[in-house]
Amino acid sequence: MRETSHVHRLPVSTPTLFPATTTNVYVVEDQGQALLIDAGYENPAAAEHIIEYVKALGIDHLQGIVLTHHHPDHSPGARALADFFDCPILSHPLEAESINEKIAPRSVTSTLNEGDTIPVGGIIVSMLHAPGHTQGHLNLWLEEERLLFTGDNIVAEGTTWIGPPDGDLIDYLATLNRLRERAPALIAPGHGEMIRNPLEKIDFFIRRRLEREQQILGLLQQKPASVTDLVQAIYQGQVHPSVIWVAERTVSGHLEKLLKERRIKQEEDLYSLM
CATH class of the missing domain: 1.10.10.10 (Winged helix-like DNA-binding domain superfamily/Winged helix DNA-binding domain)
Structure with a gap:
């Protein structure tokens, strides 16, 4: 479903944690180009839905699939999507090894760090290294719409768990404060509806x-x-x-x-x- 001029949200069924029942896959598109953010669980029906949706948009070039983190409700679906679109799979270097285990024989094509950017048509998607839920968690920033893609750092319902072996609460609180400083107009979470009160939601998570x-x-x-x-x-x-x-x-x-x-x-x- 279209959420903004450039962003579409595709909630796909996935074995995740209550209260979530779906994982959001995002399509960022402009001028016939697109970027996918997250890929969900390995689910043929979900992959077919995503592929048909992207085709219906008239996309002629997919820049890649950026995976926010390695957890199994976000990354394994990248294999089928990358096979179909013949596009790169991208992640933070700290997530690559765990993602490779989930998408074999595919592997992460290249890695992304803080400040890296991906052009999509005439817009730019910037990478934020946002550790907390996992060490190499990526969040993404679309300046054009002041829109923040938060993966599992911020979800629409409930809160996200932060703990061993992946999570670090000191990092997580620092990340939440950094995200707050961005003053986003809209948050696109890993699970649930778009968050239209971003600062209030971030403050709730910190509190x-x-x-x-x-x-x-x-x-x-x-x-x-x-x-x-x-x-x-x-x-x-x-x-x-x-x-x-x-x-x-x-x-x-x-x-x-x-x-x-x-x-x-x-x-x-x-x-x-x-």
């Missing part, structure tokens, strides 16, 4: 992380606790058992941040205040 941090510190003030103890205290009855691992990684991410900041200490599996 939610800091509130969770204070909650963990409050629990540790009462007594030392393990990750399991903290997850039970915070999430009991709030998350389905099938995704309790997300809560565990989220808590672990907060604990890693607090350890790096020397605000807590660890003895075996127990954490306590300094």
Whole structure:
């Protein structure tokens, strides 16, 4: 579906995490050229839908497929799309190895870093290295429309999990503040509808992380606790058992941040205040 003069959003069914049920694939187009952002899960029906949509736009040249990060609800679909369009697959260098495992025998054609640009017709898409959810997460900026593609750093519903082995909460908060400084007019998230209150949404994500941090510190003030103890205290009855691992990684991410900041200490599996 067309969202702006240059951007189309294609939500494709994918095995992702609740509340999301789809992953957004974006088409950025101008003057008969286009760039795809993310590719979804490896799903023949989704690939056919994307291909037919791009063909219907009259696109005669696809600049490539930029993958925001390696997670399996964003990257494996690139194989079928690159085969059909005979176009490059692009990612940050820190994501390339993990993506290659998911798209073999294809591989990342070349890598993108902070400040790199891709021309699409008469418009320019710029790369932002935005670590947090993963180390090599890319966000993209379309100055023409002051539009920010955030991958999983910002999603439309709920929040995104940040924790080991990929995530780093210190990096993530720094990324959110950098994105806020861009003052986007619109956010195109990895999951869900377009976000039309960008600054309010970014502030919500920052506030939610800091509130969770204070909650963990409050629990540790009462007594030392393990990750399991903290997850039970915070999430009991709030998350389905099938995704309790997300809560565990989220808590672990907060604990890693607090350890790096020397605000807590660890003895075996127990954490306590300094």
